[in-house]
Amino acid sequence: MQQSPQGTVVVLLFDAVQSLDVTGPVEVFAGAGHAVGVPETYQVRTASLDGAPVRTSSGLTLVPDHALADAPPARTLVVPGGQGTREPDPRLVEWLRREGPRTERLVSVCTGAILLARAGLLDGRRATTHWAYCDTLARHHPSIDVDPDPIYVRDGRVATSAGVTSGIDLALALVEEDLGRDAALTVARHLVVFLRRPGNQAQFSVQLAAQTARREPLRDVQQWITEHPDADLSVDALAARTSLSPRHFARAFRSETGTTPGRYVERVRLEHARRLLEDTSSGVEEVSRAAGYGTPEAMRRAFVKALSATPAEYRRRFQASPAA
Numbered sequence: 001m002q003q004s005p006q007g008t009v010v011v012l013l014f015d016a017v018q019s020l021d022v023t024g025p026v027e028v029f030a031g032a033g034h035a036v037g038v039p040e041t042y043q044v045r046t047a048s049l050d051g052a053p054v055r056t057s058s059g060l061t062l063v064p065d066h067a068l069a070d071a072p073p074a075r076t077l078v079v080p081g082g083q084g085t086r087e088p089d090p091r092l093v094e095w096l097r098r099e100g101p102r103t104e105r106l107v108s109v110c111t112g113a114i115l116l117a118r119a120g121l122l123d124g125r126r127a128t129t130h131w132a133y134c135d136t137l138a139r140h141h142p143s144i145d146v147d148p149d150p151i152y153v154r155d156g157r158v159a160t161s162a163g164v165t166s167g168i169d170l171a172l173a174l175v176e177e178d179l180g181r182d183a184a185l186t187v188a189r190h191l192v193v194f195l196r197r198p199g200n201q202a203q204f205s206v207q208l209a210a211q212t213a214r215r216e217p218l219r220d221v222q223q224w225i226t227e228h229p230d231a232d233l234s235v236d237a238l239a240a241r242t243s244l245s246p247r248h249f250a251r252a253f254r255s256e257t258g259t260t261p262g263r264y265v266e267r268v269r270l271e272h273a274r275r276l277l278e279d280t281s282s283g284v285e286e287v288s289r290a291a292g293y294g295t296p297e298a299m300r301r302a303f304v305k306a307l308s309a310t311p312a313e314y315r316r317r318f319q320a321s322p323a324a
Contacts, residue, residue, distance in 0.1 A: 004043035006032075006178050007075025007104070012112075013048040013064050014084045014092055019056040020164045021080030021109040022046070028171035028187055029076075032179060035186035041179070047071040049091055057083045068095050076174070077103040080167070081110030081130065093118045105174070106158045109167035113160045117141045125155040130163035168193055214256050217242040222257070225265060229272045229292040233265045265292075270306055273299060277315040284311050 009029050011022055026044055033041035048054050051067030066072070077100065096119035100106055108116050113129035116122050117137060126145040129137050134148035147153060152161035152170040161170040168191065176184035221238055231237075238261055239249035253261045273291035276282055284296050288311075293299035296311070303311050 004040045005038060006042045008043045008045060008072050009076045009078060010071050010074035011044065011046045011078040012068075012080065012092070012096075012115075013046050013054045013062055014082075014088065015054050016057045016082050016084030017054060017062075017080050018082035018110060018164060019058050019060050019062070021082060021112065021167050022056075022062065022078075024165060024168040025078050025080075025107070025109065025171040027191060028168055028175060031187040031190055032175045032183055035183045035190075036179060042076075043072075045072060049089060049095075068092075074099075074103050076105040076107060078167075079106075079108045079112035079115050081108070081112040081114070081164075085111045085114045088115055088118065096121065104157060107170065107174070108160045109170070110161070110163050113137060116158070116160070117144060121158065122160070125158055126153055127155065127158070127160040128153045128162050129160060132163075165193075215252070217244075218253055218256055221253075222264070225268050229265075229269045230290055231292070233261075233292065235261050266302065266306075269293060270302055273303075273311065274314065277311055278319055287311065 009025075011026060013022065026046075029042040029044050033039045045066060046062065046064040047066040047068045047070075048064040049068055051064055051070070053061050053063045055061050079096070093115065096115060100116070100119055100121045106116065106121060108127075108129070110130045111133050113122065113127055114133065114137060116127075117140070122141065123143045126147055127137075128134065128147050128150050131148055134146050137144065138146040150162070151166040152159060152173070154173075159170055159174070161167050172184050172188055172193075175187060221241055224241065225233055225238070235246045235250050238253075239246040242249055244252065250261055253264075257264065259267075269291045273287055273293070276287045276290060280287075282290070284299070288294065288296045288299040291299065293302065300310050303309060303314060307314060309317070
């Protein structure tokens with residue numbers, strides 16, 4: 001078999017696999033070849049245990065290229081998730097245990113991390129998976145440092161990603177690493193997705209991470225905070241928008257969202273500042289004003305407390321492209 005420029009990508013298939021965990025990364029790697037004008041820049045192949053078709057959790061039937069025993073050596077091995085990871089075939093886990101260490105890059109999508117964990121391939125490593133299964137992964141495999149927040153985690157040659165679409169984010173990051181930003185950007189544009197959500201970006205935005213208030217005035221305040229992080233967001237000011245007393249507002253907000261108004265505001269401002277640092281060339285002073293911190297020093301304290309990094313350090317690590 002002729003060697004492709006970036007080597008072979010083998011994607012595992014099994015019954016009750018999540019179809020998007022498979023097709024998302026496959027589309028990225030296949031699209032990368034078209035982006036650079038070499039169709040099989042990545043030689044993408046799928047493989048199931050016995051080479052038989054598999055039925056995904058959504059009912060689609062996928063026909064693999066190979067049986068695992070006949071699959072070509074993989075530079076990148078992609079292990080998707082899905083309901084089939086709950087009680088996997090022991091032969092699949094054993095194959096991973098044997099072949100995983102021989103692979104240059106080992107990648108999981110969603111609950112594919114559970115298969116890697118069962119095979120002992122995540123022991124002593126930092127990893128993530130779909131937010132709903134992080135506790136389960138940590139409980140059953142205490143030797144793994146499970147981080148429930150990022151959309152993907154790179155630990156040496158092993159990369160794990162969160163739920164479904166984050167597999168696309170991780171695949172784009174690998175393409176950018178291999179072929180450069182222009183190639184990855186071309187693929188992202190074709191798929192109509194962001195080129196790069198930083199790996200440590202939270203699986204949830206602040207609004208998704210917090211509960212949505214039941215009462216309309218409180219829901220409206222949540223939305224207003226998100227849209228106006230630079231406004232007066234004191235409890236008194238927010239309470240006035242709901243026609244409640246400050247004490248009643250604070251108690252109702254915490255009861256319905258699971259967090260205090262002050263903590264919610266802190267998270268919104270931090271998220272807004274992070275996005276400005278990632279996606280714009282605005283100076284730190286301008287970002288601090290736009291995010292409602294007022295001064296660069298106040299923003300610096302918030303970043304060090306929450307992220308253990310200054311705004312400048314954060315930008316150097318995670319800005320999507322050089323500032324124009």
